Amino acid sequence: MTEYGDRYLVGNQREQVSRFRARVMLFVPLAAILFQVYLPRPFPFLGYLELPLLVTIYFALMRRSQIGGLFIGAFIGLVQDSLSIKQPLGMFGIVKTLVGYFAASVGLRIDVEHAVIRFLLTFFFYFFHQFLYWVLARGLLGRQIPFEIQLTLVLGLLNAVVGVTLFHFLDKLREPA
Amino acid sequence: MDTLLNRYRNITVLLLVIFAQLVLIAVQVRNDQDVRMVRIWSITAITPLARVLETVRGGTSDFFRNYILMHDARADNHRLQAEVDRLRMENQSLKTEISTADRAKTLVAFQQHTQSKTIAARVIASGAGANSKVVFVDRGSGAGVEKGMAVVTPDGIVGNVIAAYPTASEVMLITDAEFAAGVVSEKNHVVGTLKGQGQSTCRVDYVPSEEKIEVGEKLYTSGDDRIFPKGFPVGVVRVVRPSSPYQEILVDPTGLERGLEAVLIVLEGVHQAIPEVPPANAPVYLGTPPPQAPGEPQAVQPAGPAGTDADKLLQKYRQIGAAENHKFGEGAPGSKPPDFNIKVQPASPVAPSPARPLAGSVPPGQTPPND
Numbered sequence: 001m002t003e004y005g006d007r008y009l010v011g012n013q014r015e016q017v018s019r020f021r022a023r024v025m026l027f028v029p030l031a032a033i034l035f036q037v038y039l040p041r042p043f044p045f046l047g048y049l050e051l052p053l054l055v056t057i058y059f060a061l062m063r064r065s066q067i068g069g070l071f072i073g074a075f076i077g078l079v080q081d082s083l084s085i086k087q088p089l090g091m092f093g094i095v096k097t098l099v100g101y102f103a104a105s106v107g108l109r110i111d112v113e114h115a116v117i118r119f120l121l122t123f124f125f126y127f128f129h130q131f132l133y134w135v136l137a138r139g140l141l142g143r144q145i146p147f148e149i150q151l152t153l154v155l156g157l158l159n160a161v162v163g164v165t166l167f168h169f170l171d172k173l174r175e176p177a
Numbered sequence: 178m179d180t181l182l183n184r185y186r187n188i189t190v191l192l193l194v195i196f197a198q199l200v201l202i203a204v205q206v207r208n209d210q211d212v213r214m215v216r217i218w219s220i221t222a223i224t225p226l227a228r229v230l231e232t233v234r235g236g237t238s239d240f241f242r243n244y245i246l247m248h249d250a251r252a253d254n255h256r257l258q259a260e261v262d263r264l265r266m267e268n269q270s271l272k273t274e275i276s277t278a279d280r281a282k283t284l285v286a287f288q289q290h291t292q293s294k295t296i297a298a299r300v301i302a303s304g305a306g307a308n309s310k311v312v313f314v315d316r317g318s319g320a321g322v323e324k325g326m327a328v329v330t331p332d333g334i335v336g337n338v339i340a341a342y343p344t345a346s347e348v349m350l351i352t353d354a355e356f357a358a359g360v361v362s363e364k365n366h367v368v369g370t371l372k373g374q375g376q377s378t379c380r381v382d383y384v385p386s387e388e389k390i391e392v393g394e395k396l397y398t399s400g401d402d403r404i405f406p407k408g409f410p411v412g413v414v415r416v417v418r419p420s421s422p423y424q425e426i427l428v429d430p431t432g433l434e435r436g437l438e439a440v441l442i443v444l445e446g447v448h449q450a451i452p453e454v455p456p457a458n459a460p461v462y463l464g465t466p467p468p469q470a471p472g473e474p475q476a477v478q479p480a481g482p483a484g485t486d487a488d489k490l491l492q493k494y495r496q497i498g499a500a501e502n503h504k505f506g507e508g509a510p511g512s513k514p515p516d517f518n519i520k521v522q523p524a525s526p527v528a529p530s531p532a533r534p535l536a537g538s539v540p541p542g543q544t545p546p547n548d
Contacts, residue, residue: 066187074194088205090198097198101191140202140214 018062019175028170029055029076037083048155050126052076054163056096057125058170060103061112069107073100088141095132099125115164122163126156277438284439287331293406294445295329296320300437301345310336310353310375316442317342325404326511327443333410333432334358334398335440346442351379351411351430359401360411361451362390368399371411371428379412381426388424392417396428397451403510406446446510496521 032051040047056076060069077096081089103125112118134147203215288295296316304311316322318341328335328348336356340347349356356373360381367388369381384390394414400407416427494517498505503515 067190070191070194074198078198088202090202090205093198093201094195097191097194101187140199141206142208 060100061107064107066104069100069104073097119160123156123160126159292447295441310350317344327405335432359399360396361399363395379428384424408449
């Protein structure tokens with residue numbers, strides 16, 4: 001991509017930066033974490049959803065700021081760690097920090113308003129999130145946990161579908177430009 | 178610098194946040210042995226660095242110790258090499274002294290054992306010239322040494338004195354080309370003349386081809402040369418080649434095998450017996466001659482006066498011996514011989530002695546005459 005193209009694209013993307021209210025930025029992630037922590041107990045099938053990840057992807061994509069994305073990811077991940085049983089602080093924090101950073105980086109480059117793009121990005125970041133967690137669990141904690149690719153791909157599709165739907169509702173919470 | 182930080186601000190913040198969370202994990206997590214991960218990671222991170230530093234330090238230290246300070250090792254090497262050389266020389270000297278002492282001991286034992294009167298001498302020099310087979314000993318005419326005396330060792334004869342000086346004597350070795358001595362073989366008592374060849378081996382001449390002499394057989398002095406008393410070892414037969422009319426025989430002299438340092442000069446030689454071995458040609462029994470038939474002429478007996486020149490010479494020598502009261506065969510080697518130039522009166526013809534029987538032809542029940 002040429003220098004003119006970069007400037008043109010960045011200029012257009014900056015014009016498309018979504019802004020949210022502070023309470024939205026605080027409430028939505030907490031709600032997603034509470035959903036992730038408490039609902040799978042009465043409804044185990046909901047455990048397959050990774051709502052904190054979907055919220056992280058959404059805010060990082062829409063904020064289009066790498067630093068903002070990584071802090072959002074770190075915040076959500078650390079809170080999720082703090083509420084997880086036998087989970088050292090930092091595991092989800094590191095993973096979601098990287099997801100937020102890379103999602104924001106992608107959001108700077110491409111148009112993330114399209115549903116198909118969101119679906120593909122969600123599917124990709126879900127797989128990246130699970131794989132990176134597996135790597136860290138093995139490398140840092142020495143846990144010999146398996147990585148089931150097929151199951152991960154299926155759950156990626158599921159979360160991508162849920163994510164596109166969730167992103168549609170979250171778009172309603174954006175401040176008008 | 179400011180531009181550089183702005184350019185990499187995002188990635189820097191990312192790394193800092195990741196690092197902070199890694200530290201957070203490391204502080205919380207413990208391994209199976211209840212050791213915090215932060216400690217494990219720290220050690221894991223520090224250990225390779227420490228290992229590298231130690232390797233560099235050890236390598237540097239070894240480099241200085243092995244190469245820079247090598248001049249000390251070189252000096253030590255020179256000093257130790259000199260020490261080794263000195264010890265080798267000392268060891269060799271001690272070995273030589275021990276060998277000399279052994280030889281001297283053997284020489285003394287032989288001197289006490291032999292009946293001949295001998296005097297010990299030390300070889301002090303060898304003759305000039307590359308092919309010289311002459312040595313000098315430290316006993317001369319002042320010690321009673323005379324020209325012609327035999328020089329021996331317990332291992333065998335060495336040579337004979339060819340010149341006697343007041344304090345030293347010159348000895349011609351048996352390997353000299355001009356040396357000669359009478360020898361006799363051990364088994365069959367085959368007589369021959371030992372001659373030097375100017376080499377390490379000697380040869381034995383005048384052994385007829387029909388005489389039996391074997392390789393490995395020992396030779397002793399026969400005493401015929403009147404220099405060496407009978408019975409001294411000479412050497413071992415190494416080669417026997419049949420030839421006509423005399424065999425070609427090479428002998429390894431045993432007197433020179435272990436080198437020459439100390440020798441014995443025979444002042445008054447006494448013949449001694451040659452060691453006995455089972456004779457190869459034992460006497461063969463011969464029966465009595467057949468009775469004479471009547472009318473058959475008697476066997477011709479040698480009669481009358483000495484007819485041959487040898488008989489005349491024998492008769493003359495006997496007369497000379499009788500005139501000078503000399504008995505042949507009793508004089509010691511080196512003693513003064515009778516004067517064969519005196520005039521004696523011709524005596525009456527001597528009746529020839531009766532013919533002696535052949536060896537082994539003595540009839541049963543009779544004793545052969547002694548020689």
